[in-house]
Amino acid sequence: MCLALFVMHTSVVIVNYRTASLTYDCLESLAKHVVGRSDVHVTLVDNLSGDDSVSQLQSAIDDRGWKSWVTLMPLDRNGGFAFGNNAAIREVLAADAERKPDYVWLLNPDTLVREGSLEKLIAYLEANPQCGLVGSRLEDPDGTPQRSAFRFPSLASEFDDGLRLGLVSKVLSSKTVAPPISNTAVKTGWVAGASMLVRREVFEDVGLLDDEYFMYYEETDFCRQASLVGWYCAYEPASRVVHLVGQASGVTIRNAVPKRRPQYWFDSRRRYFVKNHGAVYSGLVDVAWAVSYASWCVRSKLQGKPSYDPPKLLVDFVRNSVWMRGVTT
Known part of the structure; x- marks a missing residue:
């Protein structure tokens, strides 16, 4: 593991909506890689779930001793996926210079983080200064890759x-939207927002996600806006994240x-x-x-x-x- 990568501060944003158990598993997978580090902090947004998500997640944070790296942010309305992400992004970007993140990692609650997934994304952006956004290889629990570029x-x-x-x-x-899955890092139009690392400067150039999208197409649009001002998007399959497809939204569940x-x-x-x-x-x-x-x-x-x-x-x-x-x- 290259410790030099960790000088960059990363804010992780996860938006929960009535998926407390999935979100807990996501945090559990992150804990293995971030506990004891000062360069990564998670903002966990609850989009007014209306169930006991907030109490469940706050109890988990307290009981597991995760307060040092996870902050729970309950919202007073559910404005959609982009709205929930923006609430956290807006706050972390407004921090003072010493605490302002170099990167923002958008992560779905229905994901499980593999070893080195964040480090591989950071390494790619560090090696490619014109790349503003990079996404992980999303995969099934058995390692089967999903199309995510x-x-x-x-x-x-x-x-x-x-x-x-x-x-x-x-x-x-x-012209096909979903080309064959690449085994090597490639430039692409857009990547799935289930695991997407974004440079702070992209938000400064483009603004936040468009929260007029309630759900779907928000990451497509954001990557397009970034491309229009000169930032390209990439896919880095060395960064691997399990994605339990459709479990958070209930719309694209496979085999159902x-x-x-x-x-x-x-x-x-x-x-x-x-x-x-x-x-x-x-x-x-x-x-x-x-x-x-x-x-x-x-x-x-x-x-x-x-x-x-x-x-x-x-x-x-x-x-x-x-x-x-x-x-x-």
């Missing part, structure tokens, strides 16, 4: 996502009957495209996805293919499109 969504990628036709997917492979997609997902998607590409382009994207997905639905019925999509997805999509809802969210 992405291209920015576009008209072509949305058309391919809806159509699901092998030949078209091959032609549009360079899919739930109807929530309203806030559609609101966030619409906001991302309108904010970054304008109303006309967003309308074209919506047409491309809806038409291609309708084609897939017909084809899958005729071919007897099973569907793993959320119920009423096409109806909900059309109802929430730019041409039905307008450009506001």
